[in-house]
Amino acid sequence: MKDMEKKEETGYPQGIKWTKQRKNVYAVLQEATEPLTAVQIYHLSEKLAEGGEYALSTIYRILAAFEEKGLVSKTTWMGDGTVVYELNRGEHTHYAVCLECHKRIALQSCPFAHIHLDQETDGFTVTGHKLELYGYCKDCRKE
Amino acid sequence: MKDMEKKEETGYPQGIKWTKQRKNVYAVLQEATEPLTAVQIYHLSEKLAEGGEYALSTIYRILAAFEEKGLVSKTTWMGDGTVVYELNRGEHTHYAVCLECHKRIALQSCPFAHIHLDQETDGFTVTGHKLELYGYCKDCRKE
DNA sequence: TACTAAATGCAAATAAGTCGCATTTGCATT
DNA sequence: AATGCAAATGCGACTTATTTGCATTTAGTA
Numbered sequence A, B: 001m002k003d004m005e006k007k008e009e010t011g012y013p014q015g016i017k018w019t020k021q022r023k024n025v026y027a028v029l030q031e032a033t034e035p036l037t038a039v040q041i042y043h044l045s046e047k048l049a050e051g052g053e054y055a056l057s058t059i060y061r062i063l064a065a066f067e068e069k070g071l072v073s074k075t076t077w078m079g080d081g082t083v084v085y086e087l088n089r090g091e092h093t094h095y096a097v098c099l100e101c102h103k104r105i106a107l108q109s110c111p112f113a114h115i116h117l118d119q120e121t122d123g124f125t126v127t128g129h130k131l132e133l134y135g136y137c138k139d140c141r142k143e
Numbered sequence C: 001t002a003c004t005a006a007a008t009g010c011a012a013a014t015a016a017g018t019c020g021c022a023t024t025t026g027c028a029t030t
Numbered sequence D: 001a002a003t004g005c006a007a008a009t010g011c012g013a014c015t016t017a018t019t020t021g022c023a024t025t026t027a028g029t030a
Helices: A002-009 A021-033 A038-048 A058-067 B002-009 B020-031 B038-048 B054-068
Strands: A072-076 A083-087 A095-098 A104-106 A125-136 B072-076 B083-087 B096-099 B103-104 B125-136
Touching: A021 A038, A021 A058, A021 A083, A038 A058, A058 A072, A058 A083, A083 B072, A095 B038, B020 B038, B020 B054, B038 B054, B038 B083, B054 B072, B054 B083
Parallel strands: A095 A125, B096 B125
Antiparallel strands: A072 A083, A095 A104, A125 B125, B072 B083, B096 B103
């Protein structure tokens, strides 16, 4: 287990205090396959630790701190406004949301990958975008 | 003012009770040039009427009823999750949001107007989409 | 004009997130 | 290894946005 020891000693972005709560939240975000709400992160973090030794307000503060440091980005599901957090991994993902079962399906690629959005609006410099598709997944489709 | 009388008698989508509160909310939404929050609609409706004869909960219920009937659509500003309502007028509008001053600029056209999004995801039938652009408006742009 | 289901007002309840303050804890230093 | 302090945490109170129960009112029909 020397590898794990090594990982314990290093591997965390520096510049902030790495408390056990922060390490757990960070681990939860690394394991996540899609963006999570603060409450989901709260429960998953507690599961990672043994006891119920977390305050929800701490989770909110940790997420705010991570966002400040650029580790995490905070977004909202456009459909219902749910606020979610995810690790900044460089790429971005869009989702298709089923209006029937509310399942979210990640798009394999961004439709704007090769489209220039800049000229859309006069004088506005576009630096990013958010997109959400709506419709029916193959299980819920009406014929 | 015969025109107004006429308008009073007709012109409302049928199938629901047209109370004075609902008429006012409907009028507010018709006059709106962009989506409004429930609280904004609440204040504007009270201004339309004379007295403070509205309950905020009623506004929420009216908006929910309108949404049910397909008169109104409820959306959220993706950036901050603010929930807003607007009349369903057939077309849809996207916005570019300035990260500095938070101004919203309506796009003249939808970038997807002539793009097929259907094939993006296997088996998913796309019926709608939401898009928000981020960046800097011409007043806030950094050189 | 009377009747009834639906709509409203009000106040209390819920949900998501924030904040102040006393206590604890990384972590840099001795 | 022990110390010190700023930063982080826990806890509870608070805010803001929205929902809900219930008694009362009202639109639209019979």
